[in-house]
Amino acid sequence: MTVLTVDIRFDHARAIVQLTGALDITSTEVLHxxxxxxxxxxxxxxxxxxxxxxxxxxxxxxxxxxxxxxxGSAGAALHLSHVAWPVAAGPHHHPAG
Structure with a gap:
């Protein structure tokens, strides 16, 4: 079983959802x-x-x-922060260098 923990905090009218662990088929419902x-x-x-x-x-x-x-349908914007390249590009991406 994959573990994903979610910590939620609010900064004025912005919610910050901190993900720790792995987001995969066994943990998507946690984020949802x-x-x-x-x-x-x-x-x-x-x-x-x-x-x-x-x-x-x-x-x-x-x-x-x-x-x-x-x-978006609820009238809010969604932003991803601190996205590491293996997450953003998948396993077949290799950074230039």
Whole structure:
């Protein structure tokens, strides 16, 4: 079982969702539920902080896209921060160098 922990904090009208662990097929529901819980507070923006996310598969990317659509339909902006290149590009990407 993959472990994903989510820490939510608010900074004025912005919610910050800190992800730690792995976002994959076994943990996507955790993020989905966190986004829904945050939207109850009607923030202007949601930041998903991925600094401590060590893995994200295609199911994780799908839930991030769904979160973007959901927050947009609720009138909020979604921002991803601290995205590491293996998460952003997938396993076949190699940095230039």
């Amino acid at each position: 539920e966190a986004i829904e819980a945050v939207l109850v507070g009607r923030p202007n923006a949601i930041e998903i902080d991925m600094a401590d996310l060590r893995f994200c598969d295609s199911c994780g990317l799908r839930v991030l896209l769904q979160a973007q659509r959901r927050t």
